[in-house]
Amino acid sequence: MEGAPLSWYLILSAILFALGVAGFLFRRNIITVFMCIELMLNAVNLSFIAFSHKLNQVDGHIYAFFVMVVAAAEAAVGLAIILTVFKNRASLAIDDVSSMKY
Amino acid sequence: MNVVNVLLILPAAGFLAVLLLPRSRPDAAKIAALAVSLAVFLLSLSIAAPVHGDGAELKFVTDVQWIASPDIRYHVGVDGLSVWLVILTALLTPICVLISWRYIERRVKEFYAFLLLLEVGLIGVFVAWDLFLFYVFWELSLVPMYFLIGIWGHERRIYAAVKFFLFTMAGSVLMLAAIIYLYLRAGTFDYVVLQEQMASGQLMLTTGEQLLLFLAFFLAFAIKVPLFPLHTWLPDAHVEAPSAGSVMLASVMLKMGTYGLLRFCLPMFPNAARQCAPWIIVLAIIGIIYGALVSLVQPNMKKLVAYSSVSHLGFVVLGIFTFNEIALDGAVYQMLNHGISTGALFMLVGFLYERRHSLEIADYGGVATPAPNLAAAFLITTLASIGLPLLNNFVGEFLVLQGAALVNFRWAVFAAIGVILSACYMLWMYQRAFFGETPEEVRSHVYDLRAREWAAILPLIALMLWMGIGTGAFLPPIQALNRTVLEQTKSNAEFLVKETPPRPPLRTENGAGAGRGLLNAR
């Protein structure tokens, strides 16, 4: 029985995470940025599941499940915030939202 | 139930109750605060008599666990040092309620709530026997005072409040570090246990440790006292604070510093204390003269009184660090005296401010004509403040100077210069504010003392006289405690400073016995 090495899964997770970070850093549209966060969460989930497999424990799945719940909540609130921001500023550019400093 | 606990719970409950009162009924807040604080005062009187018997023994003790890990205890009790300070706090709070009756017009309910919270913190500081508990109360007292200055102060109140807070915090953080270090070494925050450990040699601090810990504690207390050159927060805080804030600040909060020096610094780190004493005394004497000289040129009454506090508190620090019984007694007595006379001075300045809405001396003049009673009360307080015999401050200053003279005569000489100068600045201010022709603005605004103001000032004036003449009512518990403290400064470390006992009196057989012969020298 030959399977892919665990490290491949982890490296895939790392690649997806890095892609998410890249999107977060370089994209300007606030919705896209938000989606990149989801991408990062997914990348992390993959690691959880992979480790769960390796350790033969189901807890990793539970964590992934919780991550999804949090992601869902975050999406609901985050998108509502995006709506508000868009209403107030008529813009989706993330650089325009910088007044919450200091 | 233990009265001391009630003294803490009652104002705390009053604080909550006043906060819950409707905002639309400010009078209810005033009356509630007055009732609570008066009740606390009356209750506080009941601790005097038992402690009077033996001031060295800790009375009214409650010792229960508060937090299991780390082992922090709710350990409270009073002895000869704390008893008068607790009563002083309890006395001044209702008086502060009275003098704020008309002075405070905005956010009335919150003001009185903070005043009661301040009382909790201050009483707590004086009764706490667990170092951590002490620290909690120490910081607790800081918060309401910060708001009293920051919300109800004058123009530059934010600056003053922040300055006050930062100065005090800077010191107390070091103290916290020292307390935690002590806990790590001794495994307890309980001060009684700590002292036992030190006395029995179970806890031995190296010289370096002792010095560092002493300095950490000392800095916190010295800022609070305030000792020159850490005093610059005081004039600003006083000038900007509302009248009641100034009174509590000067009368009680500054005593937290001197109390801490005497309660913690001396018994726990006698070695380091004796090592540092000459330097501290130099600072104290500089403070005495410096505070007086700067008072001399202040155009603002509150600033003048504030700098005079620097001068007066210098005497207390001088007395504490001479390690002489007489000076220690004087120092503690002077703490109380300063609380009463300077508190009264700030109150009277507040009365003037209520009338004329100015703190500048130049805006006054001839006040004695429209307000003779106010002038008389101010004069008595002024005289008490400059140390006239038969009034309270004289006893304290005399004992401090006498004790200092027994150890080192030069200290007494320099410190006594402050007594001369105190007459200069106080009387000069009095002359400019109260004597002379009355300008029209003063005549039309200034009226004599009202009944409420009489009620506030009379107890203090009575105390000035009582403490000046009947010292036997106040000194014995203080003496008993000071003897213990002096013993403790000898118990846990070998001497670095050679002890300087007073020379034995050169009495002879035929000359002994008071009052037998007057002039039988010839």
Added chain:
Amino acid sequence: MDVPLFLIFAAIAVACGVNVVVQRHPITSAISLIGVMGSLAALYLLLGGEFIAAVQVVVYAGAIMVLFVFVIMLLNAGAEGRSGRSWPVRLLGIPFLVLLLGLLSFVVQAYAPKTDRVVFGAFTSGGPRDIGKLLFTEYLLPFELTSVLILIAIAGAVVLARKEID
């Protein structure tokens, strides 16, 4: 059979992931993200996570991403313009990203034993029964807390979005 399946879905995931990042139009990004999630669901299956794979498709790809698409449509978001990036991003972005990836790979290679292989079917307790049992016993409190969290999120979303678009 495992390795080719992994490689196929990994390739799809990476390709879609790249597409999420490089596409200028948010709707394209969203579609690509769904692609990533789908392929991840397949990988979860490979790893024995049947329940999670299902949830991934139903909740993530099905619900959350639909929400995204709704919002994109609602706001009529168009392609984004060229952005002036802030100096830390310009300075740190690419090199550190590469560095991060390199480091992660290095750490994984260094610490994950080469002999560990993912064999389909080796892990069987990823089904709803096992997860449910764990969720309602050991993780009961966190699980209930998530319900509170979601309730709060719903309330928050309602409050935040209520005044909008009128």
Added chain:
Amino acid sequence: MRHLWLIPALPFAGFLLNGIFGRRASKAVVNAIAVGSVALSFLWVVKTLLSLGGMETPHAERYFTWIESGILNVGFELAVDRLTAVMLLVVTGVGLLIHIYSTGYMAHEGGYYRFFAYMNLFMFFMLILVMANNYLLMFVGWEGVGLCSYLLIGFFFLRRSASTAANKAFIVNRIGDFGFALAMFLMVVQFGTLDFAGIYPAAAEMPAEQTAGILTAIALLLFVGATGKSAQLPLYVWLPDAMEGPTPVSALIHAATMVTAGVYMVARSSALFLQAPLAMDVVAIVGLLTAVMAATIGLTQFDIKKVFAYSTVSQLGYMVLAVGVGAFGAGIFHLMTHAFFKALLFLGAGSVIHALSGEQDLRAMGGLRKKIPLTFATLLCAAVAIAGVPPFSGFFSKDEILLAAHHHAPWMYWVGVITAAMTAFYVFRAIFMAFFGDSRGHHHPHESPPSMILPLAVLALLSLAGGFIPVPRFLEPLFPAEGAHHDFALVAVSVGAGLLGIGLAWLFYVSKPGLADSAAARLGALYRLVYNKYFVDEIYDATVVRPLIGGSRAVLWRGVDAGVIDGAVNGIAQRSRDLGILLRMFQSGNIRSYAAWVLLGSVFVLAVLGVMGGLR
């Protein structure tokens, strides 16, 4: 128990009654309380002294412990011996007369009740001072009389000059009290007690090689206190200014009683001073210098009260000289006679001022002899007494002092004689300018009411006959006479000097009125120097007061306080702020910048933990 406490307590009760209820009471009630309390006190003094008999040993009563701490135990303890007896009679007797006088003099002034309350309070403290049986209690009286002096000098507080003079008096006295206090501290260091009964025997038994240092220091410090209270060089400056107070105050406090407290204190401490010859010499020289200098200033003043004020300073100098040369009995004797004639001079001057509705300038008087003859007659009695004309009181006491001075050092005698001549001159100059010649003012003088004349008459009698009271002999058990024998030649010289002074005054101000001005013009600079009181006030102002205030303001307050300390604190704050501004650049509000920093951080953590081996 003889209830000695009643003696001070009675005036104190008067003070309380008048102070609290006086404002609503009528003048008659205030008078009754004020005068009555002092009269009762006087009677109690007489009764006590009579019942005590010879007073070979002091009679002491201890009421309660005032301060007890460590080795210190200070009781509230009063005592009477012969010295105290003399002082008690003078204080209550003269005090009573002046109280009676004041009811007339102050009748038209505002704050009537306040005045009498203060006067009673003064009596209380003065009696405490003379009856105290330890130094601390004496210090209570000492400071207390200073307080009352302050209150009474500043009685007309609407006048700025009055309140300034009051402040000056209190503060200058405070400097003296500083010395007194330090002396007390040293006494406790040395003897462990402040009781007279504990200190004096111990001091007397101290071996000579020990006394030189410590006892000299104590004695000199005590004397610093005396220079403040008794207006000696260099602290005399407050007394002339103190004439801003109402005239009865000048008479009671600044002539008869309070200012002599220093002399009393030195006499009381004779056991200490006799062990410190160096201190004694200092005392004598200071007294002599004060006597001469004040007399010269008195020659030139035109304000009638200022003349008498400098005369007081000068006479106090005599008393200090007396105690300095060891003639304590003579000093106390002169203290008593001086209380009579100087109180009379002031009260008489008050009567003149009262008659002229407040005029004090001698140049605006003249020719009053006919208009207020009673006042003139009594003033003349005082003048002959102070001029040392035999057989009036001043002659005896001054003679005792000069003889003792001669015994001590002949040059002191001669300086004293010159001073005596000047004394006679300036007193008679004032008399002649006020009562002889033509009227130079536009006032319509009227004789004073009986309540003022009666005390004048009694005091005149005492001034004339007081010399026959054998005070030195009465005090001999305390202060054995130093073998000064009466030398007729010396007496004759001093009497001659007095007569010469009177004669010169007659020449300058009655027979040849222009002579004084031309003499003053001829002396020019010297005259101006003396007329302006040697510019001592100005010198003090320039060398002490101004540097102190200016230095405090510019250097200490603005410089050290605001500049250095707050500057250091604010400097720290500013540095923190600068750092904050620097760090704030990270806080751009741009979320992607934050993400970049997070990225940086995570790379760092990974590098540390993963690569450098942190995971192991």
